[in-house]
Amino acid sequence: MTPKGFYYAAVKAKIKKWDKEDVGLIISDRLAAAAAVFTTNRVKAAPVLLSQANLKNRAHRAVIVNSGNANAATGAVGMKNAKATIEAVAKNLGIKTGEVLIASTGVIGLHLPMEKILGAVPQLAQSLGNDAAPFTRAIMTTDTRPKEASAQAKIGGKTVTVWGSAKGAGMIHPNMATMLAFTLTDAAIAKPVLQAALVEAARHTFNRLTIDGDTSTNDTLILLANGAAANRPVAKGSADYKKFVAALTEVCAKLSEMIVGDGEGVTRIAEIKVEKAKTEAEALAVARAVAGSLLVKTALHGGDPNWGRIICAAGYSGVPVDPEKMELYFGKYPAYKNGLPAKTSEEILAAEMKKKKVQMRLVLNRGRASTSYIFCDLSREYVTINADYRT
16 A cells, blocks of 8 residues: 555665665655655764755655665765766656655665666666565665555545655664655645654654664655645644654554564564653653663563563663662563562563563653653574674
């Protein structure tokens, strides 16, 4: 279920020694509003810097993406290559250079194989169609499966569709959105309103997950809205806006969980819900500390209900938690209350920790704010994948 007015293509450019699509293209059949959020890492890849600059333009038509090479830490040559790529896309599609956004993912520190990239662009332009599946495969690196999601909402009497595709399996610890994600909608919505909606959706989804604690140089989340649904323009703060944000958040939430579930070497995932904090910022700090703890992640891998590691992470989160007031639950079962271990049997807690998706709930009893965070276990396979990533 993809939005009206968008077309997709992908080719096997052989950027790496693999047999899959690795350069993808999305184009809108009309001018579209664009919004995006990018990595907060100070080491930003050339495609991130170029897309940030192009995003200042009024309207956009296309996104070009490659996997296998991040084009990061590549200096002036990297920027020249990124610009040459979008110039080739604009020429082959008959659109303006400033209407093209670009993203890359893969190994850091290598120059793009420009013969392969530029050779792929005419093929992309000639093979555009309605099937988004090749594009979702083209953006994958160590992902084991493509990731896409969609949702619909009735806005102004019209059915509006939101669709998204994402890649990510390693180097995932967002401080913006995460890795590469591309969302599309046929809703009519002005650029500033679209940006606000994307930031709001990302804050509760992509910014609430971690795999390994590493924020990438290339993190990019792009949203294009082409208005093909012919709804009345969505106004910020309106009932239509709330419906649109809900649909966009639904898509982003599905993609977020897919990313964590497909993390490198992952065998199980967990959600930590932090409740009754004084502020959402407090809840987020505690949740991030728990989700990012290597000891918690290894306990998750072993199915070990080692609640002490979670309490410990909360204690060093920077939030002035009171251990005498905190409560910790695995599923519906208490593991820790009032500064002491709860009376739930180890067998019951272990059974909860051995589920494919583990639910944890940490109640701070400091206020009314809450948040949640999705994370995964840390396995031997993760170490193997990343020890041999370049070689």
